[in-house]
Amino acid sequence: MKTVMNGDFAASYGAMTSDVKFVAAYPITPQTLIVEKLSELVADGELDASFVKVESEHSAMAACIGAQAAGIRTFTATSSQGLLLMCEVLHWAARARLPIVLANVNRAVAPGWSIWADAQDSISQRDTGWMQVYAENNQDVYDSILMAYKIAEDNDVLLPMMVNLDAFFLSHTSEVVDLIDNDKAKEFLPAYDPEYKLDPKNPRAFGALTSPEHYFEFTYKMFEAMEVAKKKITQVGKEFGDIFGRYYDMTESYKIDDAETVLVTFGTIAGTAKESVDRLRKEGKKVGNLKIRVFRPFPAEQIIDALKNAKRVVVIDRDYSYGNEGAFYTEIKGALYDANLRIDTYGMIAGLGGRDVSTTVIKEIVEKAETSEPNKTYFIGVKK
């Protein structure tokens, strides 16, 4: 059923269509609408789930961990400072191999106090063991949540997944979203039934002291699970497409076959970049766009394949790893190095704290790449 809704509601409905049984969340702008809508859906009896009000984001994730360990499907949502407060328990959820799904509205980190789009929050949680998806539009948000459960709950994956959406550009912007009816969704996503769970009839200790004799192997198993997840994400994206008509993968290439300059983008900037590609091509420039939809696990193989013929790779990061460069830029270069590809790369930091990355800005970025020294980082649009 096609309807019009903002990105936050798309996240709430994504959780509802996934038939979550437990929601614990704490409101934070610009995620608040997700929590409000879910509490409404539960109160109105449309969603048969427990809704637990908690006193912080740390507690929200801790509550989800408990519920998920008891063998039920859980959901939470947060943003920025809230995600950062969750940090300790994000690690816990991943190492406990609990396939929790979390919607994070990408918002800048304070100070200066900002509620606007910036990926610093989730990028700084990159190494928590969570899979990370970056949505381009509201349909992507909704579909990604449904697929996230299917991928995360796979017995060979069992890792939590974070679906990221840009503050305001998605969270508070209304678009058409095609909702999936519950019966069809259940066919795609069967009930959650984990092998290991808290059960009084078969008691187990979870997360106990683990000596050097065993700890190492548990990390190795997460490495294996992430490798499986790469295949699974592609597979589930295809299966989803075969059923619902919308196909997904870890990356998405747009007009890259003959492109000399390939933009590498994520989140909403990817959408604008595709529009920019069309406009720049009208001016005779051979430009393409590679969208990184999934950042963890890192789709190195797909990236290498997509970029191997490019002359210039221009990575746009709405984040900055202090003391180095954009996080995506570092990793893209790493992938190219592994494939022995010596292509000129440009790290473009843009759109921090919600500053607009319009087609004009992307045009400026392409021109900057054409005229600047390669293999360097540039901050785009700094007032000088």
Add this chain to the structure above:
Amino acid sequence: MLLQLKLPSIRLNKEISVEEKKIELNKVDEFPPMPVSLGSMRVNKTSSWRNFRPIIDGEKCIGCGICWKFCPEPAIFPTNPPEVDYDYCKGCGICIANCPVDAITRQDETK
């Protein structure tokens, strides 16, 4: 002196099904995905990481039961003199520190 205590013993609930098999994780493929207990501690002993063992001197012991009370495992049987269950004693030394007559000494484990 006799240990005059009516002490509860810890038993597993009969209705609970706990696998009574020895769990050994030698290869990564045998590991569960997360750190989770896989079987009963009745067969899976927990004392492998003990560095030293407490030795109770029955002659010195006055039967006060403090060691039994303080042992966090619990790995001391309330007999007279008390007996240490070396299958579960983790060698924390709490019993040694709390014995009022210094009847417990430590002996290094050698491997």
